[in-house]
Amino acid sequence: MSSNIRIQRICQQCGQEFTARTTVTQYCGDNCAKRAYKARKKASKVEASNRETDRMRNKPVEEIKAKEFLTIRDTALLINCSRQTVYNLIKSNVLPAVQLSDRKTIVKRSDIDKLFQLTPTTPIPEQPTPPPFDQEACYTLKQVQQRYRISEKALYELIRRQSIPQYRRGIHVFVPKKEIDVLLGPIL
Incomplete structure (x- = not known):
């Protein structure tokens, strides 16, 4: 049985x-x-190849996740950092590890999981409050240079060696008058 239908269409392949x-x-x-059939087959083969590549790319990470003990290289791959960073974490006692020999260090997987817990294990130390600043009891660095006829470099070196406190206000740096007067003696 044939059809007598005649419909104007646009070809999906050539247009x-x-x-x-x-x-x-x-x-x-x-x-x-x-x-069109060849294009569909080609697209399905490309898609299958891309899926296989993704599976191969993720395979090492999945294998590492299954291990109980990890090497430094595996640990670095798992937490996405360099091997040197892992060594620094071990050295600073943030990440516990066991050194089996000169060339083999092992990290326990559960220790890595503990590393990423949301609650911090060490409290954050509070910063000490600076002593109160009285601008009347201080010289600016320029005033010290003019008053005692000392070079800028010598003044900075003296302040550093004697651990004299410095107070910054805007573009000015202040030092206590009492400590400078005792250190540099009478005015010349």
Whole structure:
């Protein structure tokens, strides 16, 4: 049984207009149908290859997640950092590890999990409050230089060696008058 239907359609492959004899026809001819079939097959092979590549890329991390004891390289791969960072964490006692030999260090997987817990294990130390600042009882560095005829470099070196406190207010640096007067003696 043949159909007497004649419908104007656009080919899904080449984009040309053609007369179709059924309502489900997508291509203008056999060549376009074959090209579309090849394109679908190629796209499915590319997609399968991409899935395989992703699986291969994630395979080492999945294998590492299954291990109980990890090497330094595995630990670095798992937490996405360099090996040197892992060594620094071990040296600073943030990450416990066991050194089996000169060339083999092992980290327990549960210790890595503890490293990333949300509650901090060490309290954050409070910063000491600076002593109150009285601008009347201080010199600026420029005033000290002019008053005692001392160079800027010598003054900075003296302040550093004697651990004289410095107070910063805007662009000015202040030092206590009492400590400078005792240190530098009478005015010249």
